[in-house]
Amino acid sequence: MSEQRLRINSENVVHETVDGELIAIDLTGGSYYSLSGSGPAIWTLLLGGASESEICAALAVTHVGDPETIRSAVASLIEELLESELAVPGEGPGNGPAPDAPAEKAAFEMPKLERYTDMKDYFLLDPIHEVDPVGWPRPAA
Amino acid sequence: MGEAPAATTQRDLAGEYLDELQARFEQAADGRLLAQELEIGGLPLSLRFAGEAMREALLAPFAHLVTSGGAPAALSISVFDGASTGVEAPLPAWDPVDAAPGTNPVARLRSARACVLAAAGTGAVTAAEPGRGQAAFYLPDAARISPIERAAPLREALQLLMTPHGRWLTHAGAVGRKGRGVLLVGRGGSGKSTLALACALAGMEIVADDYVLLENDPLENDPPLAHAMQSTAKLTEDSARRLGLGAGTIDPAGFEPTLEGPAKALVDIRTLAPGRMRRGLQIVAVVAPALHGEAEVALSPISAAEGLRAVAPSTIVQSGFHGAAALAALGELVRAVPSYALRLSPDPAENVEAVDRLVSELG
Incomplete structure (x- = not known):
């Protein structure tokens, strides 16, 4: 299991969770995503920075499920998140020790990440170019 | 993109551009300022036009929001064009963004104080200081206003001014x-x-x-x-x-x-x-x-x-x-x-x- 720490790509991605479904929008590419099942719980762990093994350890405390199923699901989701650049390699201390056990554990549900690209063409037609903070200075004439 | 000289790294180029754009507006509006009070988002807002050309080009879509004034407007947008006033927007302090035909890419420069948006397709420039409720909007020519601007006039300026008020x-x-x-x-x-x-x-x-x-x-x-x-x-x-x-x-x-x-x-x-x-x-x-x-x-x-x-x-x-x-x-x-x-x-x-x-x- 990978010890590589990852984090959500918060510079380029905004997200909101409603009724257990997380909506993430990629501000640089125009795609947007829906993450359901136990995916939002994994996303929350990644917000603070976490490795695959840390995520599995935390889910073992908060969720009920077959450890191998959870490990495999976490690995797959991490791969998808990295591929779509919703998550990026991170450093730092992460979330710290695994959370305390809740009064009642949630059943682990397979995370489902869906990608929507119907805004992509629209976005690419009229993009906003972030200019360098120091001004993207004009080259000397 | 070139390396920025070290001396410029602390400059607020967005704020400086806004100040210069506002100064150009004052120059353009000298002797022909036309102010119109509106209520947008439940808030008083003053549109300040440098002459009739931009007022005629942009005010009609806001006619339903016109008020007779009263409460002093905390928000204002200064609006001018180059062709009718002879005053142009300052040159951008950044490389221009190329616009392919039919597109309108926007260069955005931000600082803690100000935000500048320069649209490559239409030549429109919006600059705002949301914290002070002030914005300026420039178009090259009020008589040649593009469908993009006419469909949703002052959209970016309004967005920048309204967001701090929860709109x-x-x-x-x-x-x-x-x-x-x-x-x-x-x-x-x-x-x-x-x-x-x-x-x-x-x-x-x-x-x-x-x-x-x-x-x-x-x-x-x-x-x-x-x-x-x-x-x-x-x-x-x-x-x-x-x-x-x-x-x-x-x-x-x-x-x-x-x-x-x-x-x-x-x-x-x-x-x-x-x-x-x-x-x-x-x-x-x-x-x-x-x-x-x-x-x-x-x-x-x-x-x-x-x-x-x-x-x-x-x-x-x-x-x-x-x-x-x-x-x-x-x-x-x-x-x-x-x-x-x-x-x-x-x-x-x-x-x-x-x-x-x-x-x-x-x-």
């Missing part, structure tokens, strides 16, 4: 009855403009077909509010035909290509449906229309997450500002009111009836 620019229309209504959401081409205008033509109240300012908590326990911006709407030729609009109601510029797809023409909702425009509506539901060929109209509840998926992407991707906070505001909206999918019929009257029924049931 979120939202890609949606709004229609209703007796001050309460629904937000019509979805990307361009979903049918929301046609539906909104059909509702207005059938006697319903309308705030907008395409952009509103959303205020989530106007008063404790009150529903969210959709505030009006401009009274212009965009329609395809097919939509105009379905709605039975005569040539006289369509802007003389006719149907022109748009960034998002089919050619559209501008109409003024006030002319099209006299007396139906409202400055705001309390929102009781989110409705996501979708075209389905020759199907019958059908309204069905969807989850809050589906409602968010319908309204958020086009709003956030287009706005580009305050993405996380704007998405949170839309999340608050879909938690506060129910969401519905509306399968549109080819017959506008059936669609209006479905919306009207929903408004009366929830209102």
